[in-house]
Amino acid sequence: MIPQTAEKLDHVEQYYFSTKLAELTERHKKGQPVINLAIGNPGSPPKHETLEHLSKKVLEQEMHGYQSYKGTEEFREAWATWYQRHFGVNIDSSSEILPTMGSREAIMLITMVFVNKEDKVLIPDPGYPIYQSATRINDAQPVTYNLLPENNWLPDIEELEQLADDTTKLMWINYPHMPTGAKASKEIMRELSDFAHRKNILLVNDNPYSLIRNEHPQSLFTEGNTAEHLVELNSLSKSHNMAGWRVAGITADKGVINNILKIKTQFNTGIFLPLQKAAASAINDDEEWIHSLNDEYRKKERLGQQLLEALGCQFRLNQSGMFLWAKIPNEFSSSERFVEYLLNVKDIFIAPGFIFGENGEGYIRLSLSNKEKDLRKALFKINVSLQKIEF
Ligand SMILES: Cc1ncc(COP(=O)(O)O)c(C=O)c1O
Structure with missing residues (x-):
């Protein structure tokens, strides 16, 4: 038997994404891949010269x-x-x-x-x-x-x-x-x-x-x-x-x-x-790096905005950071329901707003950190099936 854990654990739940990602892995194994647009995890590598620098240093004896x-x-x-x-x-x-x-x-x-x-x-x-x-x-x-x-x-x-x-x-x-x-x-x-x-x-x-x-x-x-x-x-x-x-x-x-x-x-x-x-x-x-990183984010931002519009979500322009925050369509009673609908019917995963607190209810958070092709794939899926969306 596992000895009794500390009481502080009673107030802490496993991070929402760690359980949800396990679910996505299971779906993947069953041949139901999901386009994950929920997590803020950059899909591209750091600058090439940085990687070269790292690999050179790793090979030096006195680095360890x-x-x-x-x-x-x-x-x-x-x-x-x-x-x-x-x-x-x-x-x-x-x-x-x-x-x-x-x-x-x-x-x-x-x-x-x-x-x-x-x-x-x-x-x-x-x-x-x-x-x-x-x-x-x-x-x-x-x-x-x-x-x-x-x-x-x-x-x-x-x-x-x-x-x-x-x-x-x-x-x-x-x-x-x-x-x-x-x-x-x-x-x-x-x-x-x-x-x-x-x-x-x-x-x-x-x-x-x-x-x-x-x-x-x-x-x-x-x-x-x-x-x-x-x-x-x-x-x-x-x-x-x-x-x-x-x-x-x-x-x-x-x-x-x-x-x-x-x-x-x-x-x-x-x-x-x-x-x-x-x-x-x-x-x-790093000015040049930041500049080109932002060019990529701006491109993905436009795709993300198109995706949100196709989903019937409302959002503010001029948001910063790597996400788009948007209000769910009125037809859905909660962010979780909307997210589960997108996951089960469209194989697209977007973060529900409730995980960020009560004031996040009614919203979703779309990540722009993924590869552009994932956003395009999601947009294509939604546009193709737009007539079939039953709100
Ligand atoms: C607001 C905020 N703070 C901190 C972090 C964690 O950053 P780090 O990778 O440096 O631990 C995140 C990552 O998702 C974040 O959204």
Whole structure:
């Protein structure tokens, strides 16, 4: 018999996609392949020169030992230069950057470091489900704040004022926002920063979509420097097609980084050296790369919009990030029903909005990270069978 698990597991369910993907694999085995347009997993490789760099380094003898917890100087310097170039923020590369194995690791570390049992954590609804599970795993209380279409999916400061009290320690924001594709202006970032400062809350902007379909990348560090109550996460998973590499970074004040290090050093060491080296080379002078990546996303965006129109969904133009967020047709009573209908009748899988929170109900999230041909195939399927769709 398996010994009794910790009580915290009672509040955490397996991630929706991990169970759903198992179902898709079963369908595939039975000869019923599904076009998966749900997951944000870049379907193309990183830049060729980056891969060459990686493979050269892997063959060198001295590349395979444990690495420093803080990452190499080379990587941290490349990160600081990258931040200055894209966001106009000055970072001290020796003390204000901590490389992590993806932003997910960073989310868990920050939660462990800053919340005590039963402390409150402000979480966006809709939002990335991991903020909620990281909070629960640490026995803290998630308190959701509303993001609503009538407020352009931005937080309402008055609501935040009411929700926050002395036990509120942490607040997550994520602009450009997943799943809605909304952007936050510098003014909004400032307002949120002022709110967090007033309430003595650590405000974290999870920013992995900063460079995708977003002409004006925005950092939470609006004053151009780090601040003690602000943290920003960035990741190369999406912007450099490196989701499997697990390379991300926490940018924060030195004191915050030192506290996170206390926990990080218990878990693991630094990222595999060839990965750090190749990642550093990828973010040096990446304007051309980002430009061509966005050209591809814009092409797929047009296909995705056509697909949504063919499905009878409504959506806003000018969304950022790697997804399209759209309202389901009125004929369907829930996002799950619509998604199950598309899966069972059309063999197309799109993420239902409810998995991102109550305010995500009535919406779907279409990923643009797949290959263009998958979107074309889905569009073809829907167009061909349009007359047969029974809403
Ligand atoms: C909002 C958000 N944050 C973080 C992540 C995870 O990024 P990483 O691959 O760096 O762990 C994702 C990935 O889906 C995401 O959508």
